[in-house]
Amino acid sequence: MFFTVLIILVVIIIFFMRKPQNFPPGPVWYPIVGNFHILKSLSKSEGGQHKAFAKLSKIYKSNIIGLKLGTEKLVVVSSFDLIKEVAYGHEFNGRPRNFFLKLRSMGTRKGIVGTDGEHWKIQRHFVVTHLRSLGFGLKTMDDMVREEVTELLSILKQSKENEIKIVPIISVSVLNVLWRSLSGSRLDRSDPNLQYLLDLLDKRALAFNMAGGVLNTFPWLRFISPEKSGYNLVMELNKELKALLMKTINAHYETWTDGRDDDLIYSFISEMKKSNGAPTTFTEDQLLMVCLDIFIAGSQTTSNTLDFAIMMMILYPEIQEKVRNTLNEAFDKIEHISYNCRGRVPYIEAVISEVQRYCHVIPVSGPKRTVKDAILGGYRIPKDTTLLFSFYSINNDESYWKDPEVFRPERFLDSEGRLSVPERFAPYGFGLRRCIGEVLARTSIFTIFGEILRNYMIVEATGSQKPTEIFVSGITLIPKQYEAKFIRISH
Template sequence: MELGGAMTIFLALCLSCLLLLSAWKKMHKGGKLPPGPTPLPFLGNLLQLKTDETFKSFMAVSQGVALANGERWRQLRRFSLTALRNFGMGKRSIEERIQEEAQYLLEEFRKTRGLPFDPIFFLSRTVSNVISAVVFGSRFDYEDKTFLSLLRMINESFVEMSTPWAQLYDMYSCVMQYLPGRHHRIYHLIEDLKAFIAERVKINQASLDPNAPRDFIDCFLIQMEKEKKNPNSEFNTKNLVLTTLNLFFAGTETVSSTLRYGFLFLMKYPEVEEKVHQEIDHVIGRNRVPASEDRMKMPYTDAVIHEIQRVTDIVPMGVPHTVIRDTQFRGYTLPKGTNVFPLLGSVLRDTKYFSHPEEFNPGHFLDENGRFKKNDAFVPFSSGKRVCLGEAMARMELFLYFTTILQSFSLKALLPPKDIDISPKVSGFGNVPPTYEMCLVPR
């Protein structure tokens, strides 16, 4: 190699090292950070992460990525809570919608005639219809092809979000966006979902009556009109589509995944299912439709549902956030712009609050007299200002679906309980339930 060429390469390497060192210093300026392994320039702590065990890896290095924060988050969250309450969240009307959907589900379950089936889309359809009635103003027919396509995209998106490819894209989007690979799949899925919602927005705009809002989209459109002269308003079409997608996606996947996982646990622990059956028969009976007020009289069933949520830990790393100003925390300084993951799974498995955290044991939520016992470490919906928007609706759905289904059916596994594998299909942003088949036997 000629001397000039060698010198060019040497200078290029030196310049690259200087740029990386400069970037690394900028990343770590501004205060005393909490303890953790030293990040490398550009790579950060990637080498300490196991992409197939993301939660365990983040437990060790405590880093993450961020979603919306600041004024946008405050405006949209405040509005969304109000709109959801106006459409019955936490009131009698939403309970009636859940009860109605649960009856449609029973009809579909009876059609299985005790034969093996995969519960994924049975549960996705019924749960999704509850949130659909709120955000779109109506439910979908179970055989609607567009509806089934949407549910497949949501289910696949949840899986893709938890793959190693998606995690790498999150950390290195500036590079990964130009490289071919599976990580682009999630982008196309989300864009297709956004396109569907954008079309529904157009339909609502064409027939909007400001004095009679039909759903969440109508409420948002009315607010957009009210604030059209406000330059700082976050009420625009882009945020309408994204907020609706967030509600639709979360309202579909998290509850249906918890139900799927819950049935798997009940088949693995049939003695638990039997005790739930006994409590249902004693409090509700075989003929009356279960109601949310029954929960107070059913401590064991309530404890079982809580334990299912605790052990399944559907979103173990919680929803990520960004520090919007320099923040003091336990003697450390988190500079503005630092990304933080709450790691809810660490609390749900804390031995200080749960005697045997790795075991499925409804006793974690029962006192010595068999009464339901609250636990401050039960935070599957997060806590504080960032608590899940749909917590009240999700809690009601889980109770009503579990009791309605177990009132009418016994679960039958295709394997002996000891052979049932409860390991997640994928574990990353979410713990995706394993694929399985089951049978329902009428009681």
């Protein structure tokens, strides 16, 4: 009996440790945990999961690393050419069917971010078409951002050079641009529930990384340690977001009229009504998840980019001064800064691009899933393998950037001072899963950054710790909290 049990255990161990034939190189797989303990240890010692992936790439001398987290096979791609191949390859265009994405979508497999196949195509096309009809990139979008910028500048003016944390102010402004595109209305900045929601989003971003965190690897932990594993946090956030979104959706039901399409929710309800009971992907659950996708995916990355941009202006005052001089030369004192006029100030776009590259706002992107067995870089990637992109590696590649550790906006300008952005620099992704809200994000970042820098000189807070370039790692990277003084400039 003892030997029978022993043999069974040995067989189980061999099964869990065995890698698929010609799978990408990587550390040995251990039973149950896979490589979770190794990745966690490296992430802690190196300063983030993105740096752990880079370390493994060096150890195994490969731009493709094969890992296993629990039962999930994971491949991390760190080469631009290979990332591009995955980004445009239909065999890599699935989304993982793991616990993290299930949690993110409130137990459903709906929305846009976490779906694939025909459902994803239909819903993505609808959202992109709707956003275009609202005037993304046109005057309508500029007007939406302008209203938020006006309020933001008013708040800064009222601070009277007090030392403040700019992130909460900017976060609400960005969130309101998104909220208006969804619902046609704004969130009340004074509403305490709004700040509570923003705090939950921040905690969520820190509790998980792009590989899903401990909860994705060991879903059963939610029964043993729901608080420490982050399960309670996600459930609380889901509850708050659902209440907020459903309140707005129900209000739209009450005021909807046939064919109404002046915001995304009205447009979606109009599509729902067209089905007349026939099978359709346009359901209330789907509407809720589309709103959630836009709400979560758009708010934090845009806010974090602006947070980083302001921090870098404090750390590099000579660049801050050049930004301000460039804006003053290009725009009249009474003229609004507009994204449509960005061609006048290529240096500003270069600065924003360098912030995104240098600060690695999204160091790891994805996740994607192979929908069938595939070959990548000579290695076999089995069906249902999860793939991640290491944008940290390609944005930190010395063979291309020469001095990636230096903050130098001029790298995005050609010899005549015109904007020159290489294909490999893709802060919004590329290929089949490119960010659908890219123009909205670019418009918000350019306009908010430009107007703040034109009107205020930003310096570190008196007696406080200087902002540091050691960032906090989660799903995205964020700066450590800092305070700054905004000194109004007379025009």
